[in-house]
Amino acid sequence: MGSFKKLNSKIYEKTTSVITPDSIYWKQLGTPVLVKEFGTVDYINFSPVEPYFFAVTCSVRVQVYNPITKLVAKNLSRFRENAYGAVFRSDGRLLCAGSEETHVKLFDVSTKNLLRLFKGHSAPVHRTYFVESRPQIVSFSDDKSFKIWDIPTEKNILSYSDHSDYIRAGATNSIIPDLVLSGSYDHFVNMYDTRTNQKVLSVNHGSPVECVLFLPSANVFLSAGGTEIKVWDVTAGGRLLKSISQHHKTITSLKLACDNKRLLSGSLDRHVKVYDISNFKVLHSLNYQNAILSMDISQNNDILAVGLIDGVVAVSRREETVKVKKDDKKTISWKHPSKSFQPTVDSVTPCLNHEKETKHDKCLRKFEFSKALDSVLLPYVANKTPQVTVSLIHELIKRRALQKAFTGREQKSVAQILRFFIRNITEPRFAKVLIDAANIFVDTFEDSPLIMDPEIAKLLLSLTQLLKEETAIANDLSQLQGAMCMILAGAAQQKTAAVGANLRPVHHNLIPSIDAQKDLIININ
Known part of the structure; x- marks a missing residue:
């Protein structure tokens, strides 16, 4: 008579996801620490220099957090109405932000002093950026225009008004500072060259544009709006290279990570997805408790901050892998008066693992x-x-x-x-x-x-x-x-x-x- 064959329950188990180096890498981000703010989190931006403080724009203030302690290090509250889109300069010493007051404000981060006040827009300014290697700021406003400001003189250098709706997205190029992108709710993304003071490119995204981003090569840029991310080739006259649709609700933010080899996208569907920049395939997905309005990651990819619609900032920090040095095994010896004796092993008895029989x-x-x-x-x-x-x-x-x-x-x-x-x-x-x-x-x-x-x-x-x-x-x-x-x-x-x-x-x-x-x-x- 043959031996009894136990019940096989593996045929009904769920199929497990394939474990890849990327999934292991992003799972090392620990459980998010939740920090409650006073309203919806409009924008998050990390300082490019250590210790990678990050600025959270929320309600009528900009708060600079310490990423280690998750406590407020600086509080910039020189706003009478809502503040928008606070970003650090490349050296981390200055910070600019737009506001509901139609002004652009420039702050010294260390002293919290208001250094400059740029007036000229006629509607709220939702996004502001520094121009790389130049003393200039670009501001994008709901008055359907964006302006370039000179920091020392507080004067408006250039102004563009080619859009027919609110401009809620923009980007500057770190390699070619003369190129500026603007994305509007009129579905169009325009590229301008400040050397010729003209619009050099215009593409139709097909949905209100929430975010635009230059890739490192400066020959390709991304636009996000609705449930799609679109990849555009600048050298081919704005040819659409790829359309990515991995979210089922509006995409609100795009960020580059891992030395510009990975792309992160946040959406109202509560997911942050990680893409390989070479083929735009999804490598990993992070889930959050509520809709995502803003997101940023530190320069060393160790801290991810996500702003939610209910005013919560979820800060995830990469868990440090502690390497434990194993002590050298000490050999035990029994010393005789004349010589040292070390025991020898004649045979090893294998350990038998008896499988316990289940009740059923x-x-x-x-x-x-x-x-x-x-x-x-x-x-x-x-x-x-x-x-x-x-x-x-x-x-x-x-x-x-x-x-x-x-x-x-x-x-x-x-x-x-x-x-x-x-x-x-x-x-x-x-x-x-x-x-x-x-x-x-x-x-x-x-x-x-x-x-x-x-x-x-x-x-x-x-x-x-x-x-x-x-x-x-x-x-x-x-x-x-x-x-x-x-x-x-x-x-x-x-x-x-x-x-x-x-x-x-x-x-x-x-x-x-x-x-x-x-x-x-x-x-x-």
Whole structure:
């Protein structure tokens, strides 16, 4: 007689995600520390120099935080109305910000003094940036214009008004300071060359533009708006290179990381996604508790700060990997008067790992099917590892013993089985097995007086309603599949015969459980 084969529950386990070096790297960002602000977080910007303080623009103030202690180091409150888009200069000593007051303000970070006040806009200024290697500031306003200011004289050098709606996005180029990008709610992104004082490029993003960003080469730039990130080639006259749509709500911020080899995007769908800049494939995704309005990462990629719509700043810091130096193993010796003696090992006894037999396997081996089912319906098994319960039900179906395991049960046990069905019957991994089990359950208890119990009747109605909803969804998917087949068939006629011969046929059995669900509803009713 052969040895008893234990129950195999691995076939119903969830497929695990592929572990890559990038996923390991980004998972090292620890659990976010939540800092509550006074309103929605409009903008976050890290200082380019150590110790990488970051400025949070929120309500009528700009607060500079220490990334280690998560405490406010500086508080810039020289605003009577809302402040917007505070950014550091490349040396981290100056900070500029726009405001609802239509002014642009320049601060000394160390002393918190207001150094310059730039007046000239007629509407709120939402984004401001320093021009690299020049004493200039660029400001983007809701008055449909953006201006370039000279810091020493506080004068407006250049002004552009080619947009027809609010300008809420802009970018300067660190390699070519003469190039400036502006993104507007009129769906257009314009590029200007300050040497010729002209617009040199204009592209239509297709949605209100929330963020624009130059890539390091300066030949390519990104625009984000709606649920798409679009990649544009400057040298080809604004040709669209790629359109990325990995978010399902509006994208609000873009940032470069890892020496400009990775791109981060934050969205109202509560996700921050990490892309490889070479092919724009998603490498990792970070989840947050609420919609994301702003985001930035430190120069060394060790601190990620995310601003949420409810006024919370989530600060994640990379966990330091502490290398423990192992001490050299000390050899123990027993010294005799004449010589040192060290013991020798004659043989090594292998350690035998005996696998512990589970309770349901023990019951199956003794053909105690009802007890085996009871053991896997216990809450700590059915809730935490439902694949074990489904595996046992599948085994009992194969042995034609499930009906025997169902019979003779009390009201509490029957309710437990129905709750398990309701909780897991819509799970794709378990649907086929649990529909067959539910049919056997109905056949077993259709003449039982337990059906008249109010609690059991209520659970049966819940199961019926759940299956009706699943059947309706499956029917809608079938109709959608039929429509897609017609579209594909029409597209195939326009292709050459060689390409058409290689088209794979669309199978019509992608939803195999509709008939089974309908039969189960009829049986329950």
